[in-house]
Structures are given as structure tokens and as C-alpha cells.
Amino acid sequence: MRLLIIGTGRMAHNHATAFQGIDGVTIVGAVDTDPAALTAFNSQFGIRLGFTSLEQALAWNGFDTVTNVTPDAIHHATTLAAIAGGKHVFCEKPLATDAPRAWEMVVAAESAGLVNMVNLTYRNVAQLHKARELIASGAIGTVKHIEASYLQHWVSLRDFGDPGPWLWRLSTGHGSNGTLGDIGIHILDFTCFATGLDIAALNCRLQTFSKVPGDRLGEYVLDANDSFVLSAEFSNGAIGAIHSSRWASGHGNDQRLRVYGEKGGLEINHGRKGSSLRVALGADIETETWRDVAADPVPTNYERFAQAVRTGVTTEPSFRTAAKLQDILDSALRSGRDTSEIRLASD
Ligand SMILES: NC(=O)c1ccc[n+]([C@@H]2O[C@H](COP(=O)([O-])OP(=O)(O)OC[C@H]3O[C@@H](n4cnc5c(N)ncnc54)[C@H](O)[C@@H]3O)[C@@H](O)[C@H]2O)c1
CATH class of the missing domain: 3.30.360.10 (Dihydrodipicolinate Reductase; domain 2)
Structure with a gap:
């Protein structure tokens, strides 16, 4: 699994640490609109490629999954863009800022047949x-x-x-x-x-x-x-x-x-x-x-997400569960x- 991290703030450190500990997962790049945060993050986790927009990363296209660790208001647009690019998505909670946007994300991911899960940490x-x-x-x-x-x-x-x-x-x-x-x-x-x-x-x-x-x-x-x-x-x-x-x-x-x-x-x-x-x-x-x-x-x-991407089958907690919440x-x-x-x- 070639993983791109979107957002390199506080919670992204947990994602990088956790994903780097899973066999078969390689973090191939990270995206942040704040170049200083991106550089510090990539050097801390030894990630080779950095992008200041998701569009740049999608144009490069060297990944098959994303973990979305941007602020809540950014989840919707970035997740939809990743899905349009054919990427499996692990998204931070809350899935979106309101239910209509959350359900739009469910429909997009499910109709594209992509793995979609949300980090309900507990x-x-x-x-x-x-x-x-x-x-x-x-x-x-x-x-x-x-x-x-x-x-x-x-x-x-x-x-x-x-x-x-x-x-x-x-x-x-x-x-x-x-x-x-x-x-x-x-x-x-x-x-x-x-x-x-x-x-x-x-x-x-x-x-x-x-x-x-x-x-x-x-x-x-x-x-x-x-x-x-x-x-x-x-x-x-x-x-x-x-x-x-x-x-x-x-x-x-x-x-x-x-x-x-x-x-x-x-x-x-x-x-x-x-x-x-x-x-x-x-x-x-x-x-x-x-x-x-x-x-x-x-x-x-x-x-669970890494396993779901391996098998191609979404498991819980899914976008659908997060949209109901x-x-x-x-x-x-x-x-x-x-x-x-x-x-x-x-x-
Ligand atoms: N599951 C949990 O227990 C848990 C815990 C903490 C935070 N979170 C969630 O994680 C997400 C991030 O929280 P945080 O505390 O790390 O926030 P943060 O503000 O520390 O980090 C967010 C990062 O995203 C970057 N960013 C903003 N817009 C972007 C864009 N368009 N493209 C790429 N990067 C962009 C910011 O520059 C920043 O570096 C939030 O949705 C939050 O609710 C979940």
C-alpha cells in the first residue's frame, strides 16, 4: 500500500507513527499547504516527497491510498478529490462539517468501489x-x-x-x-x-x-x-x-x-x-x-484500514457509520x- 498523508499537523504524527509500524505500508509522500510544517514532518518521518497541494500529488499519482488528517472543514473537498483520483481513503473524524456533505462522501466512495474508513479512535x-x-x-x-x-x-x-x-x-x-x-x-x-x-x-x-x-x-x-x-x-x-x-x-x-x-x-x-x-x-x-x-x-x-485495502473490502468504522453520527x-x-x-x- 502506497500511502499519501494529507495534512501534517498534530494528529498526522500519530498516523505516520502507526502506519510506519504496519507491514506492507509505505508512506510515499505528504501534503500540506504550510511548507514549514510539511518540511519538518517529512524530515521527522523520513518521507521523501512533499506537495503543497493535493492537486500536485494527484498529478504525480504515485500512491493508491490517502489518509486525510486536515482540519474538519477541509475533509470534504480533499476526500472527494482523492476519490475522483481513484484512491482509497482513511479520513479523520468528523467526516465532514454537516450531514449532507458526509453523505455525499459516502455515495462517492461507495459508488467508486473504494475502501472508505474513518478514524473513530476509541x-x-x-x-x-x-x-x-x-x-x-x-x-x-x-x-x-x-x-x-x-x-x-x-x-x-x-x-x-x-x-x-x-x-x-x-x-x-x-x-x-x-x-x-x-x-x-x-x-x-x-x-x-x-x-x-x-x-x-x-x-x-x-x-x-x-x-x-x-x-x-x-x-x-x-x-x-x-x-x-x-x-x-x-x-x-x-x-x-x-x-x-x-x-x-x-x-x-x-x-x-x-x-x-x-x-x-x-x-x-x-x-x-x-x-x-x-x-x-x-x-x-x-x-x-x-x-x-x-x-x-x-x-x-x-x-483495520491497511487490511481493508489489502482485501478491497471496507470494514468498520466506515464513512457510512460516520455519516450516521x-x-x-x-x-x-x-x-x-x-x-x-x-x-x-x-x-
Ligand atoms: N481521531 C482522533 O482522536 C483525533 C484527534 C485529534 C485530531 N483529530 C482530527 O484530525 C484532524 C486534524 O487535526 P489536527 O489537530 O492535526 O489539526 P492541525 O491544525 O494540527 O493540522 C492540520 C494540518 O492540515 C494542514 N492543512 C490545512 N488545509 C490543508 C489542505 N487543503 N491540504 C493539505 N493540508 C492542509 C494544516 O496546514 C495543518 O498542518 C481534524 O479533523 C481533527 O478533528 C482526530
Whole structure:
């Protein structure tokens, strides 16, 4: 597999490290509109060719796959261009900035018969897969109540006098859907994947906190949401509370999912300090005894993508899965704007 990396910022370092560790994958080139970032990246990872536009790379055409690690607003145009060039695509989340664009990408990739996957990173967490298996086996009974959170504190730690490349994440005009689009997508996927349930209806409260006088830094209006609280009804009638913030002081990157059924409870914690899965089942419920559950390692998304390109068959998480999540994000944004309850279309 001859891989081109599009975007050489912070997350691209994870992609380069992961893909260079997979047999049969060669990173043949990288693209960035910022020549300084591109040069530094290529020299760090020993990548021979650099391009300042995807068009230049497509004209060269010495690659068969791309990994798209550009900012959210750039995914749509660059992915469509790569697909038009006949390339398999691994794209960062969120797939696009809204559902119509995301579905356009699904249609383009599927009708071209190209492998299409999205980096919903927490699919790499072994405990998530074990939880899904336990819930599907009926271990906790019918799911009735769900509580999920994703907490970060990076905005509390920022120096707004010395803004960095993270600024686009705070501005809707630069294609950010705020905390909801950035990490809300992860906790929504975490919840739906573990439980095997879809969200049938939701309402959502969004909040943007003031950061600097006038809430603007140069061309960046700092208007993207910082926190959300979403109340959900799931496809089986269960209800749940899902919330997230990037002002959660003391939490670098912590996800927690709690799922309750009539036969037991289950809790996953995942963060920089590790992951755990525990359950309270059967007689343990009454004594409030929680027991740790071991989970076997699972392949990473990077490994799944390399395997999918080898076989020519898209596996999860696919563009289609990410577009369904984008439907939820669009609905949550709409609900946050007009305080309405939104019922989502079922498949
Ligand atoms: N899956 C995860 O857990 C995870 C974690 C972090 C970031 N991300 C996602 O990764 C993507 C990149 O995030 P980041 O933090 O690395 O951002 P970043 O701003 O650090 O890097 C983006 C890079 O893309 C370049 N770029 C912009 N427009 C371009 C274009 N048209 N062609 C080529 N390059 C272009 C920029 O110059 C920059 O170097 C985002 O979509 C983000 O949501 C995902």
C-alpha cells in the first residue's frame, strides 16, 4: 500500500507513527499547504516527497491510498478529490462539517468501489469491544439507562495571548462544530457501539464560554460550543444522558460509559492513564460489588484500514457509520439552537 498523508499537523504524527509500524505500508509522500510544517514532518518521518497541494500529488499519482488528517472543514473537498483520483481513503473524524456533505462522501466512495474508513479512535479500546460483546450476549439484560461523558480541559490550559494551530477548533467560521463535533462524535460512537443501540430522539443544550474580550482573535470568532449536555432516547426505549466539555479541569482526556439493565450494570473508563471495564451482575447487584473484566487486544483502525485495502473490502468504522453520527451531530446542533426535541429517522 502506497500511502499519501494529507495534512501534517498534530494528529498526522500519530498516523505516520502507526502506519510506519504496519507491514506492507509505505508512506510515499505528504501534503500540506504550510511548507514549514510539511518540511519538518517529512524530515521527522523520513518521507521523501512533499506537495503543497493535493492537486500536485494527484498529478504525480504515485500512491493508491490517502489518509486525510486536515482540519474538519477541509475533509470534504480533499476526500472527494482523492476519490475522483481513484484512491482509497482513511479520513479523520468528523467526516465532514454537516450531514449532507458526509453523505455525499459516502455515495462517492461507495459508488467508486473504494475502501472508505474513518478514524473513530476509541474503536481501538479493547474494553469497548468487550463491553459490546457482553451487552449483546444479554449479560446485563435489556439496556434501560445510559450515562456517558467525555471530558477534556485543554481550553482551560490555553494561553489566549499566544494562540496556536488549535484556534480553528474554537470557531464555527473555520468549520468547527465545537466540542460536539470534535469529541461529542467520539462519545456518541462509544455509546452506540457498546450498546448496539441507535439514538431515536434527542434534545441538546450547548454552551460557549467567553475566552477573550469581544470573543474574537483576529479572523477567528470564538463562537464554537465548549460544552454540551444531550438527553437521548434510544432505539429500544432506554434513555440516557451524554455530556462533554473541554473546560473539565483535571481531566486531560477521559471517557466514561455506564450502562444499566435489569440483570446488571457495566462501566468503562478510558483515559490517558489507562482503561478499565467492570460489571455488577446477578447476586453482586444487591451487594454493590463491581468486578473487573479482562479484554483481549483489538486491531487499531490503522491496522483495520491497511487490511481493508489489502482485501478491497471496507470494514468498520466506515464513512457510512460516520455519516450516521453526523446526522446525530446535525440534530443536536439544531436542537441546541432552537431548544427543540428532534426525532431521528430510523434505517
Ligand atoms: N481521531 C482522533 O482522536 C483525533 C484527534 C485529534 C485530531 N483529530 C482530527 O484530525 C484532524 C486534524 O487535526 P489536527 O489537530 O492535526 O489539526 P492541525 O491544525 O494540527 O493540522 C492540520 C494540518 O492540515 C494542514 N492543512 C490545512 N488545509 C490543508 C489542505 N487543503 N491540504 C493539505 N493540508 C492542509 C494544516 O496546514 C495543518 O498542518 C481534524 O479533523 C481533527 O478533528 C482526530
